[in-house]
Amino acid sequence: xxxxxxxxxxxxxxxxxxxxxxxxxxxxxxxxxxxxxxxxxxxxxxxxxxxxxxxxxxxxxxxxxxxxxxxxxxxxxxxxxxxxxxxxxxxxxxxxxxxxxxxxxxxxxxxxxxxxxxxxxxxxxxxxxxxxxxxxxxxxxxxxxxxxxxxxxxxxxxxxxxxxxxxxxxxxxxxxxxxxxxxxxxxxxxxxxxxxxxxxxxxxxxxxxxxxxxxxxxxxxxxxxxxxxxxxxxxxxxxxxxxxxxxxxxxxxxxxxxxxxxxxxxxxxxxxxxxxxxxxxxxxxxxxxxxxxxxxxxxxxxxxxxxxxxxxxxxxxxxxxxxxxxxxxxxxxxxxxxxxxxxxxxxxxxxxxxxxxxxxxxxxxxxxxxxxxxxxxxxxxxxxxxxxxxxxxxxxxxxxxxxxxxxxxxxxxxxxxx
Amino acid sequence: xxxxxxxxxxxxxxxxxxxxxxxxxxxxxxxxxxxxxxxxxxxxxxxxxxxxxxxxxxxxxxxxxxxxxxxxxxxxxxxxxxxxxxxxxxxxxxxxxxxxxxxxxxxxxxxxxxxxxxxxxxxxxxxxxxxxxxxxxxxxxxxxxxxxxxxxxxxxxxxxxxxxxxxxxxxxxxxxxxxxxxxxxxxxxxxxxxxxxxxxxxxxxxxxxxxxxxxxxxxxxxxxxxxxxxxxxxxxxxxxxxxxxxxxxxxxxxxxxxxxxxxxxxxxxxxxxxxxxxxxxxxxxxxxxxxxxxxxxxxxxxxxxxxxxxxxxxxxxxxxxxxxxxxxxxxxxxxxxxxxxxxxxxxxxxxxxxxxxxxxxxxxx
Numbered sequence: 001x002x003x004x005x006x007x008x009x010x011x012x013x014x015x016x017x018x019x020x021x022x023x024x025x026x027x028x029x030x031x032x033x034x035x036x037x038x039x040x041x042x043x044x045x046x047x048x049x050x051x052x053x054x055x056x057x058x059x060x061x062x063x064x065x066x067x068x069x070x071x072x073x074x075x076x077x078x079x080x081x082x083x084x085x086x087x088x089x090x091x092x093x094x095x096x097x098x099x100x101x102x103x104x105x106x107x108x109x110x111x112x113x114x115x116x117x118x119x120x121x122x123x124x125x126x127x128x129x130x131x132x133x134x135x136x137x138x139x140x141x142x143x144x145x146x147x148x149x150x151x152x153x154x155x156x157x158x159x160x161x162x163x164x165x166x167x168x169x170x171x172x173x174x175x176x177x178x179x180x181x182x183x184x185x186x187x188x189x190x191x192x193x194x195x196x197x198x199x200x201x202x203x204x205x206x207x208x209x210x211x212x213x214x215x216x217x218x219x220x221x222x223x224x225x226x227x228x229x230x231x232x233x234x235x236x237x238x239x240x241x242x243x244x245x246x247x248x249x250x251x252x253x254x255x256x257x258x259x260x261x262x263x264x265x266x267x268x269x270x271x272x273x274x275x276x277x278x279x280x281x282x283x284x285x286x287x288x289x290x291x292x293x294x295x296x297x298x299x300x301x302x303x304x305x306x307x308x309x310x311x312x313x314x315x316x317x318x319x320x321x322x323x324x325x326x327x328x329x330x331x332x333x334x335x336x337x338x339x340x341x342x343x344x345x346x347x348x349x350x351x352x353x354x355x356x357x358x359x360x361x362x363x364x365x366x367x368x369x370x371x372x373x374x375x376x377x378x379x380x381x382x383x384x385x386x387x388x389x390x391x392x393x394x395x396x397x398x399x400x401x402x403x404x405x406x407x408x409x410x411x412x413x414x415x416x417x418x
Numbered sequence: 419x420x421x422x423x424x425x426x427x428x429x430x431x432x433x434x435x436x437x438x439x440x441x442x443x444x445x446x447x448x449x450x451x452x453x454x455x456x457x458x459x460x461x462x463x464x465x466x467x468x469x470x471x472x473x474x475x476x477x478x479x480x481x482x483x484x485x486x487x488x489x490x491x492x493x494x495x496x497x498x499x500x501x502x503x504x505x506x507x508x509x510x511x512x513x514x515x516x517x518x519x520x521x522x523x524x525x526x527x528x529x530x531x532x533x534x535x536x537x538x539x540x541x542x543x544x545x546x547x548x549x550x551x552x553x554x555x556x557x558x559x560x561x562x563x564x565x566x567x568x569x570x571x572x573x574x575x576x577x578x579x580x581x582x583x584x585x586x587x588x589x590x591x592x593x594x595x596x597x598x599x600x601x602x603x604x605x606x607x608x609x610x611x612x613x614x615x616x617x618x619x620x621x622x623x624x625x626x627x628x629x630x631x632x633x634x635x636x637x638x639x640x641x642x643x644x645x646x647x648x649x650x651x652x653x654x655x656x657x658x659x660x661x662x663x664x665x666x667x668x669x670x671x672x673x674x675x676x677x678x679x680x681x682x683x684x685x686x687x688x689x690x691x692x693x694x695x696x697x698x699x700x701x702x703x704x705x706x707x708x709x710x711x712x713x714x715x716x717x718x719x720x721x722x723x724x725x726x727x728x729x730x731x732x733x734x735x736x737x738x739x740x741x742x743x744x745x746x747x748x749x750x751x752x753x754x755x756x757x758x759x760x761x762x763x764x765x766x767x768x769x770x771x772x773x774x775x776x777x778x779x780x781x782x783x
Contacts (some may be wrong), residue, residue: 002559081558128751133498133558135696138747145739146448152734153452165735293562300559381577385570388563395560396553 060317088274095283114269504695543666
């Protein structure tokens with residue numbers, strides 16, 4: 001009999017890449033240079049105009065908040081595919097309380113209704129031990145039905161409202177620093193390499209910035225601090241990594257899971273509320289459009305970390321914005337970037353000795369570049385699939401470098417620690 | 419029949435009953451809180467359906483059944499094929515296009531179109547399977563993304579091949595010729611889809627393959643305990659891929675009753691969302707072909723009976739979607755509760771038996 005060698009032990013221990021400030025700044029600078037180059041090469045100025053970036057931020061916030069919801073829940077070991085349903089509840093909460101009581105009440109309503117969905121998910125998965133995906137799917141069905149039924153009741157007959165949409169809601173305050181916005185706008189119009197692009201980004205940040213966007217950004221920082229810098233966060237994450245060990249150390253596993261999943265629902269609800277209150281100014285049926293799922297994908301892309309999730313949601317928000325603003329033409333410009341990315345990926349895979357995947361990436365890169373050359377715009381129907389295709393592509397490339405919480409999706413019964 | 423067997427049967431029946439009662443209570447509470455006439459709503463939904471409604475129930479249950487079987491194939495292998503929705507839309511479009519072009523005469527055309535639909539459905543699901551096997555992408559996320567991509571792809575190709583009906587915005591593929599349609603079966607004075615027969619055959623085939631073949635055994639083994647399956651020499655990656663392909667091929671059939679028995683073309687108004695109902699029904703029927711049939715009939719019954727609610731009582735029929743969702747969640751919770759209760763009873767019986775044994779020994783010693 002031969003002794004089997006443990007493949008894990010043989011593999012050389014790789015030092016993990018740490019995201020630190022110099023790397024973040026370098027990354028931002030790199031993205032600016034690439035976008036600037038792409039803008040000049042393709043001649044599509046809208047690729048990184050301040051309008052596009054502002055729209056990107058608005059598209060990214062709901063995705064990011066939903067992803068943050070997923071992060072809370074999965075860090076405690078509960079897979080939450082019901083984010084989409086909780087978001088729907090949030091859109092209705094924002095519509096109902098926003099219209100009848102005021103926009104801030106709408107924010108609270110969105111969070112509360114989302115959290116109610118989270119509570120349902122927590123009861124089913126944590127207390128009753130139902131499969132997490134089954135419960136999530138059921139919650140999505142219930143939420144869709146409930147929102148349609150409630151909307152029909154709340155908004156039919158109301159002036160400006162109807163069976164499937166609320167009347168316009170008052171806007172939340174937004175902030176413009178006009179002393180900065182104007183001069184930055186001038187620099188942006190000059191079309192200087194990199195400088196104009198940086199100005200566009202800064203201008204987007206100081207013009208018409210909704211308060212809710214700022215709150216959302218603060219929630220990212222707060223989540224990072226709570227989960228990675230406090231004892232509470234350590235316990236919550238330990239529940240997602242090894243519930244038995246956590247319980248043996250006296251952590252109340254059920255309580256932490258409940259807190260995490262309810263928070264998750266609240267964040268998803270806020271994501272829905274953002275859609276109704278900031279991205280649009282009314283509740284509409286079907287407003288979420290699968291953003292809960294994209295948020296989940298952004299979280300996976302971000303390796304279950306707030307920083308990565310932020311990058312992921314910006315990426316998806318950006319592709320979503322491009323299709324909405326420029327449609328086929330702008331998405332077409334993006335093809336060139338995808339082609340370059342695929343070729344770089346092929347080279348990297350070649351170095352990592354992944355000959356076959358390198359070949360696949362190279363062939364795909366050449367095909368995309370070919371499409372870019374022979375066509376001059378992407379048909380509008382196909383442009384609508386940009387964010388989803390990006391999600392798939394990104395997951396296909398990166399999912400093997402990711403590590404999810406060890407007990408994620410596993411059902412834990414109290415007292416299993418023995 | 420022994421006592422324990424009786425309890426087991428009672429417990430098995432208890433779960434769905436418990437779930438239905440829960441759904442009934444929760445829906446009623448929602449209706450009462452909303453100030454709707456809840457007794458009137460139940461009076462309408464639980465009334466005996468008219469003959470025409472009966473025909474509609476059977477028809478819509480047929481479609482649900484196929485969708486649920488497609489989902490169930492994945493479930494048996496622990497795969498969540500949430501993408502049945504996209505798969506059947508892509509497949510229906512492909513089949514409608516093939517059938518509309520009418521390369522073959524009469525019934526041969528139907529066979530060709532069905533094969534085309536199943537092939538396209540399988541390929542669309544195969545993308546998710548391939549990503550899972552080669553790149554480790556969760557099929558849950560990839561199939562959801564593929565659903566959205568399917569919408570875009572179908573819209574694009576529909577515009578390429580479509581013909582526009584005079585004076586309307588609806589575009590669709592070429593209608594299927596008279597001789598290539600599937601005739602209906604007379605039922606209660608109306609006609610149900612001829613495709614009902616195919617749905618039944620699919621159900622039988624599903625049962626036979628899963629329960630009576632080597633492949634089905636491997637599939638269930640891999641679904642229940644992957645490491646044990648690997649240890650016994652099952653190639654799990656290959657099983658994942660094959661299961662996804664089979665599930666997608668079954669999903670390819672979902673739209674066919676509508677295509678060959680009702681619409682005769684794929685247009686922008688083709689029914690969507692059937693895949694999600696399929697997930698719910700597969701869970702409800704516990705992946706068993708007969709259970710799924712009962713679940714499909716229940717869902718179709720609720721759908722059809724709630725249709726007149728808006729006109730009769732000014733209540734939105736969307737309320738039954740809440741009922742349906744609650745049924746799904748309640749049924750899985752009920753199965754879990756009942757299982758735990760059953761385990762406890764069993765433990766108590768074993769403990770009692772052991773106690774008696776030790777006592778006897780002590781007496782004899």
